[in-house]
Amino acid sequence: xxxxxxxxxxxxxxxxxxxxxxxxxxxxxxxxxxxxxxxxxxxxxxxxxxxxxxxxxxxxxxxxxxxxxxxxxxxxxxxxxxxxxxxxxxxxxxxxxxxxxxxxxxxxxxxxxxxxxxxxxxxxxxxxxxxxxxxxxxxxxxxxxxxxxxxxxxxxxxxxxxxxxxxxxxxxxxxxxxxxxxxxxxxxxxxxxxxxxxxxxxxxxxxxxxxxxxxxxxxxxxxxxxxxxxxxxxxxxxxxxxxxxxxxxxxxxxxxxxxxxxxxxxxxxxxxxxxxxxxxxxxxxxxxxxxxxxxxxxxxxxxxxxxxxxxxxxxxxxx
Amino acid sequence: xxxxxxxxxxxxxxxxxxxxxxxxxxxxxxxxxxxxxxxxxxxxxxxxxxxxxxxxxxxxxxxxxxxxxxxxxxxxxxxxxxxxxxxxxxxxxxxxxxxxxxxxxxxxxxxxxxxxxxxxxxxxxxxxxxxxxxxxxxxxxxxxxxxxxxxxxxxxxxxxxxxxxxxxxxxxxxxxxxxxxxxxxxxxxxxxxxxxxxxxxxxxxxxxxxxxxxxxxxxxxxxxxxxxxxxxxxxxxxxxxxxxxxxxxxxxxxxxxxxxxxxxxxxxxxxxxxxxxxxxxxxxxxxxxxxxxxxxxxxxxxxxxxxxxxxxxxxxxxxxxxxxxxxxxxxxxxxxxxxxxxxxxxxxxxxxxxxxxxxxxxxxxxxxxxxxxxxxxxxxxxxxxxxxxxxxxxxxxxxxxxxxxxxxxxxxxxxxxxxxxxxxxxxxxxxxxxxxxxxxxxxxxxxxxxxxxxxxxxxxxxxxxxxxxxxxxxxxxxxxxxxx
Numbered sequence: 001x002x003x004x005x006x007x008x009x010x011x012x013x014x015x016x017x018x019x020x021x022x023x024x025x026x027x028x029x030x031x032x033x034x035x036x037x038x039x040x041x042x043x044x045x046x047x048x049x050x051x052x053x054x055x056x057x058x059x060x061x062x063x064x065x066x067x068x069x070x071x072x073x074x075x076x077x078x079x080x081x082x083x084x085x086x087x088x089x090x091x092x093x094x095x096x097x098x099x100x101x102x103x104x105x106x107x108x109x110x111x112x113x114x115x116x117x118x119x120x121x122x123x124x125x126x127x128x129x130x131x132x133x134x135x136x137x138x139x140x141x142x143x144x145x146x147x148x149x150x151x152x153x154x155x156x157x158x159x160x161x162x163x164x165x166x167x168x169x170x171x172x173x174x175x176x177x178x179x180x181x182x183x184x185x186x187x188x189x190x191x192x193x194x195x196x197x198x199x200x201x202x203x204x205x206x207x208x209x210x211x212x213x214x215x216x217x218x219x220x221x222x223x224x225x226x227x228x229x230x231x232x233x234x235x236x237x238x239x240x241x242x243x244x245x246x247x248x249x250x251x252x253x254x255x256x257x258x259x260x261x262x263x264x265x266x267x268x269x270x271x272x273x274x275x276x277x278x279x280x281x282x283x284x285x286x287x288x289x290x291x292x293x294x295x296x297x298x299x300x301x302x303x304x305x306x307x308x309x310x311x312x313x314x315x316x317x318x319x
Numbered sequence: 320x321x322x323x324x325x326x327x328x329x330x331x332x333x334x335x336x337x338x339x340x341x342x343x344x345x346x347x348x349x350x351x352x353x354x355x356x357x358x359x360x361x362x363x364x365x366x367x368x369x370x371x372x373x374x375x376x377x378x379x380x381x382x383x384x385x386x387x388x389x390x391x392x393x394x395x396x397x398x399x400x401x402x403x404x405x406x407x408x409x410x411x412x413x414x415x416x417x418x419x420x421x422x423x424x425x426x427x428x429x430x431x432x433x434x435x436x437x438x439x440x441x442x443x444x445x446x447x448x449x450x451x452x453x454x455x456x457x458x459x460x461x462x463x464x465x466x467x468x469x470x471x472x473x474x475x476x477x478x479x480x481x482x483x484x485x486x487x488x489x490x491x492x493x494x495x496x497x498x499x500x501x502x503x504x505x506x507x508x509x510x511x512x513x514x515x516x517x518x519x520x521x522x523x524x525x526x527x528x529x530x531x532x533x534x535x536x537x538x539x540x541x542x543x544x545x546x547x548x549x550x551x552x553x554x555x556x557x558x559x560x561x562x563x564x565x566x567x568x569x570x571x572x573x574x575x576x577x578x579x580x581x582x583x584x585x586x587x588x589x590x591x592x593x594x595x596x597x598x599x600x601x602x603x604x605x606x607x608x609x610x611x612x613x614x615x616x617x618x619x620x621x622x623x624x625x626x627x628x629x630x631x632x633x634x635x636x637x638x639x640x641x642x643x644x645x646x647x648x649x650x651x652x653x654x655x656x657x658x659x660x661x662x663x664x665x666x667x668x669x670x671x672x673x674x675x676x677x678x679x680x681x682x683x684x685x686x687x688x689x690x691x692x693x694x695x696x697x698x699x700x701x702x703x704x705x706x707x708x709x710x711x712x713x714x715x716x717x718x719x720x721x722x723x724x725x726x727x728x729x730x731x732x733x734x735x736x737x738x739x740x741x742x743x744x745x746x747x748x749x750x751x752x753x754x755x756x757x758x759x760x761x762x763x764x765x766x767x768x769x770x771x772x773x774x775x776x777x778x779x780x781x782x783x784x785x786x787x788x789x790x791x792x793x794x795x796x797x798x799x800x801x802x803x
Contacts, residue, residue, distance in 0.1 A: 012361065032364045039353050040346065047374070081607070089611050202589075208372040209340055215374055 004146065005065045009038045023230045024053070024060040027223060033214040034061060043170050043193035045155075045208060048216035050198055051260025055153055057216075058194035062149035070144070070191070071151045072137040074158035080165055084175055086134045092127050128179035138169055139183060147189040155207075156197040163207050169193075170210045219261065221248050227261060232268040242279045243268060246312040247291065255300065259291040267291050279312055281305045325351060328387050331547040332370060335379045339370055359388070386546055450526060452503035458529040466533075470540050473498040479541060480548045491541045496534060504530060562788045565759075577788065578687075581651060584792045585658030588799060634723050635666040635798070638712065640730030641695055642672035642703045648759045650691055651788065652729050655795055657682050657690075663799075667719075670694050673704040675711035705734045705771065709743035720750045725798060729757045729785070732765070732772040739771040744778040754778070757785035757794060 008018050016031040034057075037044045046054045062069035072083055110116045126132075135143065141150040155163070169175055170193065173185040185191065195211060197203055219227065224244045228235060235243075243264065251258045259267075267290045276283055285305055292298045301308070329344050347369045354365045363384050371380035450456050457466060474480075477494040504526065511523035558580055561573060608624035616622070637656055639649035649670070656666050667679045676698055682690045720726070726747055748754050756779045758765065758772060765772035776782050783794055 028360070029364050032361060033368055036350060036353070036365055036368060040349055042346070044368075045372075081611075087611065089614060092614070205338065205372075209343060211372075212368040213372040213377075214368055215377060 004067070006038075008064055009035060011035065018064055019060060020230070022060050022063055024056060025223060025227045025230050026053075026057070027219070030057065030214065030216065033212055036212055037192060037194075040212070041190055043195060043211045044214050045195045045197065045203065045211035046214045046216060047197045047199055049218065049258070049260060051262040052216045052218060053261060054196040054216060055151065058149055058151040058196075061192065061194070065147075065149070065192075067146055068144060068148040069151055070137050070141045070148055071153060073153045074155050074162070076157060076159060078158045078162050082136055083162065083165065084136050084138045085177060086136060087128070088132045088134050092132055095127065130180065133177075133180070138166075139175060141191040141193075142169075142173065142175060142183055142185045144191065145186075145189065148191050150191040150193045152193065152195045154198060155195045156200045156203060160204065163204050167206055167210065170207070218251055218258075221245065224248070224261065224264060228264060228268050231265050232272065234272055235268050236277065239271060239276065239278060240268070242312045243271070246279060246284070246308060249308045249311055250291070250301065253301070253304075255292070255297045256294045257292070257297065263291045279309055281309045284309055322348065328383075329370070331387050332380065332383055334548060335383045337371060337376050337379055337383075343370055363388075383547075386543060389543065450507060450522060452500065452507040454500040454504040454533075455507055455526050455529075458504075458533060459525065466536075469499055470495065470537055474540060474544065479544045482541070482545050482548060485545070488538065488541050488545060491544075492534065492538045495537050495541065499533075499537075501530075562792075565786050577651065578654065580788060581654050581791075582658050584788070585655060588792070588796055589659060634721075635663055635725050635727060636716070636720070637666060637668045637727045638675070638708070638729070639668065639670050640672065640703060640728075641670045641699045642701065643699070644703075644733070645729065645731050645759055646695060646699055648757075648786065649729055650695070651791060652727075652757070652785075653678075653682070653691065653694070654687060655791055657687055659795065659799075667716075669712070669716075670698040671708045671711070672698055672701045673707050674698070674701075675708045675715070677715075702735055703730070703733060704737055705730070705732065706738040706740040709740040713743050713746070717746070717750070720747060722750070722752050724751045725753045725755065726751050727755045727757065727794075727798075728779075729759075731758055731760050731770065732756075732775055733769050734771045736769050739774050741771070741774040741778055744775055748778045748780070753780045755780065755794070755798070756782045757790075758782065759786040760784070761786075 007014075009015055012028060012031045012035050015034050016026060016028065019026050019031065033044050033046075036042070046057065048054055058071075059069055107116050107119060110119050133139075137150070141148055152166070155166075173190045174182050176182050195207075218224075221244050224247070225240060228240050228244065232240075247259055247264050247267075267287065270287050270290050271283075274283070274287070285302060288298050288301060292301060325348060326344070329339050329347070332339050347366055350365050350369050351362070354362050356362060363381075366384070367377055367380050371377045450459055457469060461469075473495045474491075476498050477491065479491050479495065482488070482491055508523050508526050508530070511519045511526070514520075557576065561577055561580060605624045609620055609622075612622055612624055613620050635656065637652065639652060640646075641649045653668060656663060656668065659666075667677065668682065669675050670678050678690070678694050678698075681693055684690075685693070744754070756772075756775060760770070760772075762784055764770065765776075772782070783790070785791060785794055
């Protein structure tokens, strides 16, 4: 498989470095996954809690390689007419009307039913040709001339049937359209496929077997600090450390939804807006709704705010 | 060689309950070719992506990888790759000297500390006197890699990977040592000891030390093999056994295992049954689909398409006898039902020994363990009274029973000669879709003593003997099947 800018994926270290240039800080595992996906020509199935940068990885890869990122958002009820292709039935109807009017001209000179039918057959199946085909994301990705990143987002939200539809695409990079035949990707321009899943339900084994499996957990404190540094560089180092320690503490707690990286970033931006220089219980209490999205979580944390804040402040001094 | 290592590894993974398909094995090989053996972490990450596809599997993979590719094996694999690279070989040899066994003079001199002062000059002499037996030569002069290969090969010869139980460890250690030529070594040591000359005596001593170390190492090897190949097999054996054993004879220490099995079974059932969906002819009209589909009829809409697809799941009401004699069965039935929560969302459960109480909420709010023990505590005491139970059910829940409800009653129907009230069961039978009675006792004793099973059987759609996990699984599976 050769894409333009392929040298940017030459080795794991190179990938990691390049991602960092684009402000996407990743662990070695993530870089390894991208490396393997490219060199083995296989899709990656990314799982992990929400907000750890699953979707972002696909987008960043597209940006890095400077190719299109075609995105297919999955939801319940998604079917082939929205994911693969659809016939432009409006256009087809219109053409039927036109054909009706010119029918007599076409059939002119034909005697007998058999001959008329024969003449009609000469038209072939124009109604089901590429002219009338409306490509949807999957087909678009296959037909892309320059290679592209195909992001199939939240595949766990789709139905089981849709998963089966994906299988042909993922293993052979081809799609079958009954009326036309098989559409295949150019062997050197296979799309780089990323699937993401929040694990709301188990993905079938058949699908998993065709993919590399990458699990992105919450980052450890160091990685998270780097991420914040890259994404919100204006935040003072002191506050950044406190912030990350605080969030790491929260993740240890038994909450309905623990804050993810995206929430940490939001919180960092909030603190900058408020011109804060250090965490204190009052400030945290006011801005808690940025990182916690359920009232019961906020209440649970609120009662222990003092302890956690102190820990964050102290942990920071220690380091 | 490299390929067989990988195949062995995949075998070990399968043993550890990972589902690895042949296609994935091939991919792992591609992956290994691409990644190489130089970077252990890199290789581990890569293989983990190809072979382990859930977080559970990833954990198992990590453990398995660490156990399988111990430092020895890993170096060996590198050696295979860098066959003629002398430099790296020497490195390895040095490595070997420094780790774990600094006190073994490796025939290079200079390292013989720990054995007293005269040793260092004597060691010069000893190197001049080479051991004669093959194993002795290997031990004192060969490199560690060679030794490990020898052990592995001897292991293969005696089929150490067929080890099943813990107690076989000694046997296999002995067998491997024998295959490697222990006898020759012993003879040599004996011979040397019979001679009085100093160098011979010293050589004998060193050979002895080396032999003991070899034994240790072989035992380690056997142990590793045991963990890789037998540990899980033993577990599987136990699981099979537990599935068949009578639930009442289970002991408390087995509960954890059984719970694991129940969860596994439930998972399997979920996987099978969650895919059954029916398209219902109700709901919203799907305009696009209808248009498209009816084009072939010249735009006449006579085959309508609907948007809604509905999942049809049984409404289950489960009444469990939790008095002493059958509490264990109830325990596992409840466990089963609640592990199926994702495909049986409407399960309601009741517990009784005399008074009936609903425990649905309890199970929703607390963990399975807590809920089970609370149920047992609150309802588990007292003598069984089925008549009372039916009456309670009639006054509280009969209105909720409709033609979609499946009622499962689990109990031995031993009513202490009280009023059976089978007419209420009859009423339930008429109203509900199905009434299933699960009785842990064998059919032959259903009409004996204070059992009212005969009366109740007449008012049930189905009665089953249910006294092991296997039975339970079958019942629940049938329940899901008839529903969809």
